[in-house]
Amino acid sequence: MNTSFFQILKAKKELIPLVGIVSCAAIGALAFSAYSLFSKSDVIINKSGNPEPWETVDPTKPQKDSTEMVINIADFQEAFKKIQPSSFRSAIGLTECKPVTWEQIGGLEDVKLKLKQKNIDRDF
Structure with missing residues (x-):
């Protein structure tokens, strides 16, 4: 060995x-x-x-004041005029649902046949 x-x-x-x-x-x-x-x-x-980063801070120099930027309710109200949150759109019924035909649904032929046999003729 x-x-x-x-x-x-x-x-x-x-x-x-x-x-x-x-x-x-x-x-x-x-x-x-x-x-x-x-x-x-x-x-x-x-x-x-x-x-x-905190090791490079010079304590003798003044740092940025955190009160320079404040977000208040007026900012949200101004933004709400321009943009509606998706949760609010769905709550008042503004969601867009485009109709889908049977020809646009790919595959699942057995499921489509069973739904058609049950007289469900709606478009999804």
């Missing part, structure tokens, strides 16, 4: 493509892991070169 890896590959040549593919996959996974560790912000190792 003192055979080397290369002696096994010489004896079983059908394993050579498998070893090549697995090696390439392992090298790719290792390269992507290293790339992620050094450049992706959610798994970065170098925290000093990429600080969190």
Whole structure:
């Protein structure tokens, strides 16, 4: 049992493509892991070169005031004049339902036949 890896590959040549593919996959996974560790912000190792946003705030400088932008009921009333929510349209019956003929319904021939036999001649 003192055979080397290369002696096994010489004896079983059908394993050579498998070893090549697995090696390439392992090298790719290792390269992507290293790339992620050094450049992706959610798994970065170098925290000093990429600080969190709250770490760059200067407490001596005034920050933006959150009262600059306020949404009130007048804004909603103005938007309601231009756009009606879909839930409101369906509540007052403004939804659009175009009539569909039997020829427009594809497939389900057995179901269509049973509905026609039950005297349901409506268009859906």
